[in-house]
Amino acid sequence: MPTSVRKAALVLDLFSVERPDWGPTEVADELGIAKSTAHALLGELTSVGLTERLPCGRYRLGWRTVGLARTMLATSDHRDVIKPTARRLASHFDETVHVTAWERGRVLYVASERPPRGVAAPAGPVAAQLTPPGTVLLAERDGEAGGGLDPDEAERVRRRGYAVGTQRALEGVDCAAAAVRTSDGPATAALALCAPRDRFQARRDEYARAIAGAGERIARSVRR
Missing domain, CATH: 1.10.10.10 (Winged helix-like DNA-binding domain superfamily/Winged helix DNA-binding domain)
Structure with a gap:
């Protein structure tokens, strides 16, 4: 450059x-x-x-x-692949699904599919260490500047294809998140399915499998 x-x-x-x-x-x-x-x-x-x-x-x-941001969202995989996937997940589980993006060690909440009973997104950017989508994006950057996960944890997240944990930017909310791969190199976006802790824990494994599968489907669709 x-x-x-x-x-x-x-x-x-x-x-x-x-x-x-x-x-x-x-x-x-x-x-x-x-x-x-x-x-x-x-x-x-x-x-x-x-x-x-x-x-x-x-x-x-x-x-x-x-204008550049609008053009990017209107012409990228976000419109044709990522957003419809988030909408289907939110409709199926009746819980909120966020589309998030990496920004210098923080997570931006770009868009949300939120049913009436769903939880809101944090009001602003969140430190990556405080949220499951940040965990999966940090795992993508293990060993790089901007990384910050324990190496063993980063390896577990990459192997499983998802992260599950507390959304520490909001009280009483848990999330399952998976990286969204739309290009070569570390993923710069992630999907997160979030719900109040009691509802989330009752279906924790199901949510984790669903979000990991969604990430894999997006990657396959983009590679076609």
């Missing part, structure tokens, strides 16, 4: 819900680059709509990122 493109990507990666705006000096300090370089990168990103400059001189993500 050309150095300038990589640096621009690193700048975009800084923006988050917790820290939505950055100044050039902060960007320079965070990335270890010259302030002039940070200023130039932010200017280039702003010129194509990926960031925008606030009156105070700070920057935030631009509306162009919304």
Whole structure:
């Protein structure tokens, strides 16, 4: 990847819900680059709509990122394969199924199929260590920067094809999760079937088998 493109990507990666705006000096300090370089990168990103400059001189993500996200969701396997699979699971079990994505050690809840009695998604990104979809995505990254599972646990998750546990970002909720493989390399998305603990534990093994099977079906469909 050309150095300038990589640096621009690193700048975009800084923006988050917790820290939505950055100044050039902060960007320079965070990335270890010259302030002039940070200023130039932010200017280039702003010129194509990926960031925008606030009156105070700070920057935030631009509306162009919304258009790119919509295009990705409308043209990727999410629309044709992943979302219908999540919908079928939610309908069959009458429980919530989340589509989640990996983001720098955190899990983003991208979409949810939630029946009337289903549980909600966490309000924002969740540290990967705190949630079963994060566990399966961490297992994909065992030994890499951003990994964080015990090696034996990572191997068990990969061998089984799923993770089961407590959704620690929400009280009283358990989940079964499986990686969603739509390309080469570590999975960047996961499905999670979540329910109140009493209902979940009554069907724990059934939910685990179902979510693992869903992940396998998605992978086979994408490879065709």
